[in-house]
Amino acid sequence: MDVSNNTKAQRLIDILMKYHRYSNTAMQRCHNGFCQSCQKQPREMIVQAIKKQQPLTLILPAFPAKSANRQKTLSAKPDLGEKMGLANLNLLCQSLQHHHQPGVRLIICSDGRVFNDLVLVSNADVQTYQQGIQQIINQDSLHFLSLFSLDDVYINDDFATMREKLMQDFAEPLEELKQRIRCQSPSLYLFNGIHRFIVEDQLALKPLQSKNQTRLQAKEVTYEVIRRSNAWSKLLATSFPEALRLSIHPQPCGSDKLGIQFLPAKNGWATPWHNVLLKNRDGWQLMKRLDAERLGARLNDDHYVLESDMVFAGEREETGLKSSLFPLGSF
Numbered sequence: 350m351d352v353s354n355n356t357k358a359q360r361l362i363d364i365l366m367k368y369h370r371y372s373n374t375a376m377q378r379c380h381n382g383f384c385q386s387c388q389k390q391p392r393e394m395i396v397q398a399i400k401k402q403q404p405l406t407l408i409l410p411a412f413p414a415k416s417a418n419r420q421k422t423l424s425a426k427p428d429l430g431e432k433m434g435l436a437n438l439n440l441l442c443q444s445l446q447h448h449h450q451p452g453v454r455l456i457i458c459s460d461g462r463v464f465n466d467l468v469l470v471s472n473a474d475v476q477t478y479q480q481g482i483q484q485i486i487n488q489d490s491l492h493f494l495s496l497f498s499l500d501d502v503y504i505n506d507d508f509a510t511m512r513e514k515l516m517q518d519f520a521e522p523l524e525e526l527k528q529r530i531r532c533q534s535p536s537l538y539l540f541n542g543i544h545r546f547i548v549e550d551q552l553a554l555k556p557l558q559s560k561n562q563t564r565l566q567a568k569e570v571t572y573e574v575i576r577r578s579n580a581w582s583k584l585l586a587t588s589f590p591e592a593l594r595l596s597i598h599p600q601p602c603g604s605d606k607l608g609i610q611f612l613p614a615k616n617g618w619a620t621p622w623h624n625v626l627l628k629n630r631d632g633w634q635l636m637k638r639l640d641a642e643r644l645g646a647r648l649n650d651d652h653y654v655l656e657s658d659m660v661f662a663g664e665r666e667e668t669g670l671k672s673s674l675f676p677l678g679s680f
């Protein structure tokens with residue numbers, strides 16, 4: 350690749366790395382995630398697109414469905430958090446296309462159908478959410494974005510059959526997954542993060558069940574959520590072999606996925622489908638609904654507004670993102 354193409358590739362990588370959501374380990378090891386190992390996987394895909402003069406395709410498994418835990422979320426419908434998140438992703442693609450004329454597209458691989466039965470979200474609520482996401486994309490003219498789901502793979506099957514076929518075609522044995530989680534720190538880190546979400550939701554959704562029983566059940570649910578998610582990843586790799594793989598989870602240094610963050614949050618795991626969006630004197634922040642209400646925030650249609658000088662504990666914790674990445678203050 351000539352110097353000009355190398356320069357183009359680095360410009361694209363620099364834009365992506367501004368959105369980088371890195372794990373605490375990566376932050377400590379590689380100066381906020383901007384090392385060559387972190388850049389290796391995106392560079393390979395970007396170089397390939399430049400050499401072939403083809404559109405750069407990004408895939409992001411995300412936007413599954415709203416958590417059914419109303420201590421975290423307002424309803425089953427997308428709200429301002431999704432709207433701003435999608436707008437920021439579209440803006441990312443627009444910035445990339447400025448340096449890659451063949452074009453950029455970001456395919457949101459909505460994985461709600463993959464594991465909604467495990468996380469106690471109904472099929473109807475997944476449908477409501479996916480339709481809402483598509484409506485936002487259409488109404489706000491987010492031309493760089495499109496949706497992909499199990500519905501596009503196993504056409505005309507019922508939802509349970511879709512999941513069964515996914516696992517038959519792409520799943521690894523459960524014991525192999527458990528062994529990897531026991532032996533590999535990044536896998537254990539992912540397990541602990543997802544387990545925490547599931548425990549929180551099931552404690553709220555199953556109030557008559559003991560905490561110990563909930564935590565034990567949540568462990569098995571977490572294994573299966575990860576197993577299905579990995580099967581979904583394999584399906585996506587087969588369906589989009591030349592795509593750059595993004596992730597909404599923090600990723601270790603040198604991962605084959607680039608963790609990205611598209612909304613400000615007090616921790617690296619926060620997403621709009623597990624939180625509400627709150628506006629305070631410092632700007633926007635993802636936060637659990639219950640926490641926003643405890644602060645005295647006022648509900649304004651589909652988000653919260655905090656008009657006092659109170660700041661949520663830990664809100665200013667470093668997330669690896671500059672606030673200037675989120676310029677949508679007109680919302």
